[in-house]
Structure formats: C-alpha cells, structure tokens
Amino acid sequence: MYDGSAGLWEDEETRIFYENLRDLKAFLPKILYKDDGKDGEDDDGTNSVADEKIDMQELEMKVEEFEELGDDIGDEEFSEREIEEDEDDTSSGETLCSSTGHALEAVIQRLPTCVNKDLIDEVATEFMQTCNTKGNRKRLCHALFGVPRIRLDLLPMYARLVATLDPCAPDLAPELMQQLKGEFRFRVRKKDQINVESKIKTVRFIGELTKFHMFPKGEALHCLKMLLEDFTHHNIEMACNLLEVCGRFLYRSPDSHIRTKNLLELMMRKKAVQNLDSRQLTLIENAFFYCNPPERQKVAQKERPPMQEYIRKLLYKDLSKTTTEKVLRQIRKLPWNEPQVALYVIKCLIRVWNIKYNSVHCAANLLAGLAQYNEDVGLYVVDGVLEEIRLGMETNLQKMNQRRVSCVKFLGELYNYRLVESRVIFSTLYSFITFGNNQEGIVSVLDPPEHLFRIRLMCTLLDTCGQYFDHGSYKKKLDCFLVYFQCYILKKRADPIWNEGHPFPRDVDYMIADTLESLRPKLTTFASLEQAVESLDKLNKEHQEQIEKATPIEQDTHIPEHDSTPFPICGMPYSKVVTGSPATSLSNSPCQSPMLREEDEHSETGESEGEDEEEDEGRGTPGVENDKEITEVDINDVDMNKVKVLSPPKQEQTVEDKAFLAAFDKLMLDDIQNRREENPKVPSLDVAVPMHLKGQRARHNSLTEESENLNFVVMLKKGNKQQFKDLQIPLSSGLAANIRDRQMAEQQEQEEVKRLVLDYNQRQEEEIYNEMLAQQRQAGSEQSSRSHHRFNKRRPPEGNDTSLVFANLTRRR
Numbered sequence: 001m002y003d004g005s006a007g008l009w010e011d012e013e014t015r016i017f018y019e020n021l022r023d024l025k026a027f028l029p030k031i032l033y034k035d036d037g038k039d040g041e042d043d044d045g046t047n048s049v050a051d052e053k054i055d056m057q058e059l060e061m062k063v064e065e066f067e068e069l070g071d072d073i074g075d076e077e078f079s080e081r082e083i084e085e086d087e088d089d090t091s092s093g094e095t096l097c098s099s100t101g102h103a104l105e106a107v108i109q110r111l112p113t114c115v116n117k118d119l120i121d122e123v124a125t126e127f128m129q130t131c132n133t134k135g136n137r138k139r140l141c142h143a144l145f146g147v148p149r150i151r152l153d154l155l156p157m158y159a160r161l162v163a164t165l166d167p168c169a170p171d172l173a174p175e176l177m178q179q180l181k182g183e184f185r186f187r188v189r190k191k192d193q194i195n196v197e198s199k200i201k202t203v204r205f206i207g208e209l210t211k212f213h214m215f216p217k218g219e220a221l222h223c224l225k226m227l228l229e230d231f232t233h234h235n236i237e238m239a240c241n242l243l244e245v246c247g248r249f250l251y252r253s254p255d256s257h258i259r260t261k262n263l264l265e266l267m268m269r270k271k272a273v274q275n276l277d278s279r280q281l282t283l284i285e286n287a288f289f290y291c292n293p294p295e296r297q298k299v300a301q302k303e304r305p306p307m308q309e310y311i312r313k314l315l316y317k318d319l320s321k322t323t324t325e326k327v328l329r330q331i332r333k334l335p336w337n338e339p340q341v342a343l344y345v346i347k348c349l350i351r352v353w354n355i356k357y358n359s360v361h362c363a364a365n366l367l368a369g370l371a372q373y374n375e376d377v378g379l380y381v382v383d384g385v386l387e388e389i390r391l392g393m394e395t396n397l398q399k400m401n402q403r404r405v406s407c408v409k410f411l412g413e414l415y416n417y418r419l420v421e422s423r424v425i426f427s428t429l430y431s432f433i434t435f436g437n438n439q440e441g442i443v444s445v446l447d448p449p450e451h452l453f454r455i456r457l458m459c460t461l462l463d464t465c466g467q468y469f470d471h472g473s474y475k476k477k478l479d480c481f482l483v484y485f486q487c488y489i490l491k492k493r494a495d496p497i498w499n500e501g502h503p504f505p506r507d508v509d510y511m512i513a514d515t516l517e518s519l520r521p522k523l524t525t526f527a528s529l530e531q532a533v534e535s536l537d538k539l540n541k542e543h544q545e546q547i548e549k550a551t552p553i554e555q556d557t558h559i560p561e562h563d564s565t566p567f568p569i570c571g572m573p574y575s576k577v578v579t580g581s582p583a584t585s586l587s588n589s590p591c592q593s594p595m596l597r598e599e600d601e602h603s604e605t606g607e608s609e610g611e612d613e614e615e616d617e618g619r620g621t622p623g624v625e626n627d628k629e630i631t632e633v634d635i636n637d638v639d640m641n642k643v644k645v646l647s648p649p650k651q652e653q654t655v656e657d658k659a660f661l662a663a664f665d666k667l668m669l670d671d672i673q674n675r676r677e678e679n680p681k682v683p684s685l686d687v688a689v690p691m692h693l694k695g696q697r698a699r700h701n702s703l704t705e706e707s708e709n710l711n712f713v714v715m716l717k718k719g720n721k722q723q724f725k726d727l728q729i730p731l732s733s734g735l736a737a738n739i740r741d742r743q744m745a746e747q748q749e750q751e752e753v754k755r756l757v758l759d760y761n762q763r764q765e766e767e768i769y770n771e772m773l774a775q776q777r778q779a780g781s782e783q784s785s786r787s788h789h790r791f792n793k794r795r796p797p798e799g800n801d802t803s804l805v806f807a808n809l810t811r812r813r
Helices: 013-018 035-054 056-073 075-096 098-113 115-130 133-145 152-165 171-189 196-211 215-230 234-253 255-272 278-291 308-318 324-332 339-350 357-371 377-393 398-416 421-436 453-466 472-495 506-519 527-550 574-578 600-605 611-615 654-677 691-695 697-706 732-777 782-796 804-813
Strands: 707-719 723-731
Touching: 035 723, 098 115, 098 215, 115 152, 133 152, 133 171, 152 171, 152 196, 152 506, 171 196, 171 215, 196 234, 215 234, 234 255, 234 278, 255 278, 278 611, 308 324, 308 339, 324 357, 339 357, 339 377, 357 377, 357 398, 377 398, 377 421, 398 421, 398 453, 421 453, 421 472, 421 732, 453 506, 453 611, 472 506, 472 527, 527 574, 654 707, 707 732, 723 732
Parallel strands: none
Antiparallel strands: 707 723
C-alpha cells in the first residue's frame, strides 16, 4: 500500500525536467503573445482547475456518450475529416503569414535534433520570437504529431515544448490532445495486429503530456481502462507502455491514486486468468512493479564510531592524486598509540578494493609516506595484501575477481614505491602459474582449463611494475618468467575445450599482446606448445648445470612416488619448479629478487651498464645469469606436507680459506690482548695534534729528501688510546708523486705571496713619505704641525715587519 511518503519523481533531475519550465513571458515582448493572452489566461485559469477537480464518474459518463456518438460517425472518417480541415487551415494560414514560413521551416527542421531540455527551450523561444501565428501553430502541432514512430526519445522533448509554449499559445496543447485521442481511439477500435510501433508511440506521447499536465489525468486513465477491457495482443503492449511512462506519476498523485490502484489490480487479475506467453507476462509484471514497487526492507547501514567513519572518509572518499599529502597529514595526526585505531587503519588499507581503482597508486603513495614514521604499518599491510591474493587463489570465487585485481594492482604499486622487494613480485607471479597445478592428469579445481582469470592477474601485475625490470639481472629474471608465462598460456590454449565453436577469448589475446609489447617490444613469442617446451627444457638444463657447478648437491633425499610425478607444465614437472628439487628450482634460476632502482643495481648484482647494453631484448630464450650466488629455495606448493625441504650442502674449505681464517683469528687475538693492556680514559671530543711531530718535522723532511721513500704518519685509535705509525711510500708511486708536486706548488705559491706583500709594503711607505714632504713645504707651521700629527696616526710601523703579515696569513691558512 502506497503511503504517500515517496515523491512523484524518481530523482531531482527528473523533477526539474518536468516541473521547471522556461517562463517565456518574463523576457519576451508582450506584443508577441498579446492576442492569445486572454485565451491563455482563461485556459490556465479554468482548464487546469477543471482537470484537477472534475469528478471521475461524470467524466466516465461523458466519455461513454462520446463513444456512442463516435460509433455512428466512424473513427476513421472522423480522423480523415479532421486532417483535411487542418490542412485547409494550414494552407490559409500560410497565405496570411508567408513571411514567417521560412522561419517555421527552420524550427521544424531543428526539432529532431533537440535531445535535451536546453535545445528544446531554445526552439520554443525562437518559435515565439519569429513565427507565433495561428497557422504556424497548427503546422507546428502537425509536426509534433507526426514524430517518427522509432524516435521515442523525442517524445519527452516535444511534450516539454508544448508545456513551455502553453502560457503564450494556449490553443496548441488542446489541438494536439484531440489529435492524439482520435489516433488512440482509431487504433483501439480497428483491432488490427499491425503497426505496433505507431500504437506505442501514441500511448507514450499521451503519457509524457500527462506528466506535464497537458493531458488530463482522467483521460489518461480512461485510455488505460479501454485497453484493459480488451486486454489482448497489442493492447497489452500499449497498456504496459502507458504505465511505464506515466503509471508511477498517476499512482503517486493523490487525486488519481485510488483509480490507478484499482486499474492495476484489474490488470493483475486479468493476467492471472488469461493464458499469456512469457514475454507478455514479463511486460505486465515490469509495468506493475514500476508503478507500485514492492516493499523492501531498507538495508541497515552499519553503525561505526566517529573515528572509524572519519578514517573511511579519508581513505575511501577523499584520497586522490591531488589530496594525497593532505590525507597523509590527517592520518598521521590520528592517535596511533591506541591499538584499535592503528589496527583499523591497517584494515582499511588492506581492503584496497574499497578505494577507486584509479586511486590505488595514491594508497600506495600514502602507505609509503606513512611507513617512514611507522614501519610496522607497512609490514602489516603487505602481509595482508599477500594473504588476500592467496585467499583468492584458494577460493577462486567469481564474485571476488574485482577484489583480486585491486589487490594485485596494489601489490605492484607497493613495489613501485619501494615497500616490497622484487622477490615478492616474482614469487607472486610464479604462484599464479603453479598454485593448484601439481597433479598429473587431474583437472585442477582451483585453476580449470576454461578459467583464464589468472592470466589477467599476471598481466595486471606486469603492467603495473614490469616496466622497471629492463636492466641487469632484473631483465634476465623477467625473461625467465616470460618463458614460463608463455608456456602457461599455450597450455591453456591447447586444451580441447577451446575449439572452432568455442574459440579462445579474443580479449585475452589482446591483453597478453599488449602486456608483452609494453615489456619486450622485440620479443619473439612461441608459435606452438612444442616450441615453448623445448625452449623451457633448454633453459632448465642451463640453470641446472650452473647450480651443479656452484654447489654439489647430495642425492640422498627421496620424495614418495605419488608426489614425484606432478602435473607437468609445458613439458616440465612442477616438482622441479616448486619443491626446490635438484632438477630445477625457480628460486635458483635467474628469477630471484633484484631491487627496483638503477642506483641499487651495482650494490646487489655488481653488473655494469655496458653488459646491459649488449643484451638483446628480442631473444626468445633468455641467457644464463653470470653470478654464482645461490640463495634460499622458495617453497610455494599447495600441500606443504608433500614437500621435503633440502638443507643447503656444506662447502669444503680451500687452502686459501683456511689461511684467511688463521690470519683473521690471529688479528682478533692481538686486538683483544692490546685492549686488556690499555687504561680506560675519558674520550676527548677533539683530536689533539701530536706535539712530538712538530719537532720531528724538519728531520722528517730532510730524511724524505735524502731517501727514496716518502714518509706518512698514520694515526690509529684503539679504544681511548691514539697510536702513530710511520708508513713509507716509494716516490715512484703515483700517490707520492702527486703529494710531492702539490707540496712544491704550495711552496712556490707561498714565496710568490711573500714577494708581492713585501713590494706592496715598500711602495706604500714611499708614497706616504713623499706626501708628507710635499705637505710640509706648502702649509704653514701651524697647519704643517696639524698635518704632521694627523699623518703620524695613519703611518704604518717602521721597517719591513713581515712576521705580522705572515702571522695573519698563517692564521688564515
């Protein structure tokens, strides 16, 4: 039961379209509509009130009388006669206002292009300004009535045009209404089963005019009643279309609610007793539930504390590319000392699928800034994201696909912001290939042949962070994975489920091609599964030889027979990939853990950029990594109980290793003994210059000049005690030669500065003395005395006191 709480319209935009009309009288000259003003005012004052207050029973009686008269005349002849009269009026109108004919034609030609309310309002304004005459209004009415039957999208716009022009042209709406009523009666009484599009166009036009109050509600309901009386064939479609357009408006209007409700109940009763097909049943049910939606229990929104609501608002609504810094500042201001708040922030960051997909990189940027102040948050979030990815592979539910894509995208962004290592990325990539595919001849429930979503996950992760694996060992590791990746795809494609009738999805092919094109533009893909298997076997053999050369592995371990023949991928058993057996181990392959940035490449891999430039990006099979470093074996299997982890073999010590260890032990023993003999002293902040070196400076210089070696003094500090040792370096070495040249250059520079200072001092004394003599001759005795007294204050000290000059120079040095 409708309680009247809901409004007439579905949303605010619909209400504005049907209720907020342009007031043409407000900005048009009165001369454009003064002839029709009285009629318009009378129509607005009487028709609208009469339409709202008329009694339904009286209206039905009048309509029935009109129908009886219509039976004698004949609907078809009536409509034809009406059209002929309109044509006569139109022709006479054209002769009277031929000057406005071209303007009207332009307006009529613009009507089919009016697809929004702004355009149709402009047409209404143009019509009132250029061609508002009686004949032109009749021609406009015929143009509106003759809307193409396939252009149902124009009906709301035409109805808005009629409603906008009604205050200034009140005769337009009644004339159009009479034409639509005559057309409706003609279609209903003819009872033919053709031209259903025209019938639907007529009833929908009536429904649109009803919502603009241009067609009386009682008349619209009577049309619906006529259709329900003969509720068969095309009348069913006409009734359903009428209800879909204005049924909810009539049902929610107080003055027509009761009658609309009765008609809807009558329609449902007829549906129950008649034998209708499924299409007609669906039409009737959709129309009924559109008018009277079933009562649904409102979804109770979960109540959260204000702090949690604020956190969700920051992360799920406010976070964007331009607000990342602001959100980070607000997140840092939260009370992190409260465990509940900290855990809830971590929980919200892990559930990255609640964030807009285009803002996932903003969440990674936010976490990178937050991890600088709280490292535990970054660790917890990364662990949570990896757990979500693992859970998605274990459950393999279709409803979690978008969640899985968001998590994989987030993991790639975390790598871009240096929150995870490449080892995590490659481990995740290989888990997409190996997880659940460990039994030979058994179709995996977790990764069936027709399930291609893991390919999408791998492409998403590679598109996010794969662009950085283009140099050094990173490139080799990615090339190695691409071989496995192509084998996985070809293995899926070779399944019998894909045939001519059910081909491999084209969108997946395009996605794979785009990913490989962005990562390796010159990569030659494998044409068949056999070619991929051959390349993979060759790669595994090269890696195995490299491992055996680096470390001899004992062959004393044995895996049970039921676990030793897992499901092969591209011709290679998964046990060689997953369990870390001697055959092949992915963790011992080139696909290990590089860091992302170029500046870290030299510190981790020790490879030069020259080697990177020599590598060919277009090769189908990657080369073998040059370094011999063997790292720990990663275990990524479904059933951990079926995996036997092999401990790394012990390496035998060589003669050089033993000699090194003996020398190292001796050095450590001497250092310990020296520390025991030392007396603890309070450490001084500044290192004092040894005084005994100053006295030995001349002696050391003379010895250095006579000997062929250059003596250096090395200061050592053991604990709190400083020790000085002499270090003799031959003059033939580059270090000693450079130091000797630098000392000679400094000495020459010192001599030159000394000479310049002395010359300048001598010239200054001569100038001052000559000036004093000249002034004494010219001035009198009193003035001469004053001048002599003044120049005495500015006179420099007698003699060439070079020690003061070089003292300042030495102090500055």
